[in-house]
Amino acid sequence: MSTFIYKVRDVRGIPSKGEAQADSRAAVAAELRGKGFTVVDISEKKGGTSIKEMLADVRRLKARHITVFSRQFATMINSGLALLRALYILENQTENAKLATVIGQLRSDVEGGISLSDALEKHPNIFSRLYVNMVRAGEAGGILDETLDRVAAQLEAEDSLKRQVRSAMVYPLLIAVFAVLVLMAMMMFIIPIFAKMYADLGSQLPMLTRIMVNISNVMRSIYGVFIFAAIGGGIYGLIRLKRTEKGVRVWDNIKLKMPMGIGEIIRKLAMARFSRTLSTLVASGVPILQAIDITGETAGNSVVSDAMAGVKSSVKEGRPMSEPLSQVSVFPPMVVQMIAVGEETGAVDVMLTKIADFYEDEVNAAVKSLTSILEPIMMIGVGGLVGVIVISLYLPIFNLMSVINN
Structure with a gap:
């Protein structure tokens, strides 16, 4: 079990926060909603850092990881999968530990009633302002899958151009x-x-x-x-x-x-x-x-x-x-x-x-x-x-x- 720090609002809109022990963020969110709270945020409490966790933090999150995530996400949404279900699948199948953690946080935020674009905005070092605003426009227009495909194409084009220049200058x-x-x-x-x-x-x-x-x-x-x-x-x-x-x-x-x-x-x-x-x-x-x-x-x-x-x-x-x-x-x-x-x-x-x-x-x-x-x-x-x-x-x-x- 892990310890999670949560922020919630009651039926009158009064905010409060606390800690809870559970197997996952989803379990904490379900328990809090069962008590009549609106979940604002859930984050895992940081304890002692293991060597594995330290290595996961050090490992760089490359543009291609975000590109693959966007492509897969777009395909799942286009296939009719619910947003939360798609995020859950991506969280479990993503090989990059850092990205998997971020996707888990996105899923937790969306479960708590936050829009996907607002959830993405909490991670400015991973999802650029361009990415967030395109997703926001896609949500408003009901074309999230199409927008995610466009984002992936944009990232692929930029990454391809950078790699061409880098590879040419290596020798x-x-x-x-x-x-x-x-x-x-x-x-x-x-x-x-x-x-x-x-x-x-x-x-x-x-x-x-x-x-x-x-x-x-x-x-x-x-x-x-x-x-x-x-x-x-x-x-x-x-x-x-x-x-x-x-x-x-x-x-x-x-x-x-x-x-x-x-x-x-x-x-x-x-x-x-x-x-x-x-x-x-x-x-x-x-x-x-x-x-x-x-x-x-x-x-x-x-x-x-x-x-x-x-x-x-x-x-x-x-x-x-x-x-x-x-x-x-x-x-x-x-x-x-x-x-x-x-x-x-x-x-x-x-x-x-x-x-x-x-x-x-x-x-x-x-x-x-x-x-x-x-x-x-x-x-x-x-x-x-x-x-x-x-x-x-x-x-x-x-x-x-x-x-x-x-």
């Missing part, structure tokens, strides 16, 4: 890490061996060799510690700055201006996310002003978020969305024109979906193109640096052999 990142490790090893361990050997010979070292030996000496001295500490402190400071509102804005603008097509990829990602989010919300029946708000919050780029504030003001005044977007450089003319056509024809969600599809394909192609350029550049760069170090180490030997021959 260049591995090359960069490998290069740093190789160069560090050569500077810290290989060059000192050659430096000692040449010092014993007492010969004059070439300029390139002296530079490499001096760099190695600095890296292995107390000054090297200060240099590494300064670099680490600088990186930490940038990370902290990036978490401030001003830092986020500066960083988002820098990202959009990055060379080698990186800035263009980031802009296309922002367009894909903006279009997909807004189209899904509008198609689900979320009020347009609320949809614009949520799109701004979940845009992932402060430039797009600021643009959404202008769009909201424009719509409030009865003007079209496309008007303020045309004044923001991050939105290409094609996007603005397609949204304008959508507004004229009353098919904004359809146009936004087409924009999202287009930019998701563009991101995929651009990422592949970037990696095909980056890989040879990085290989040449790494090979060049290692080659310079190797040549600097063997130059004294070549000079010595030249003297002997003469």
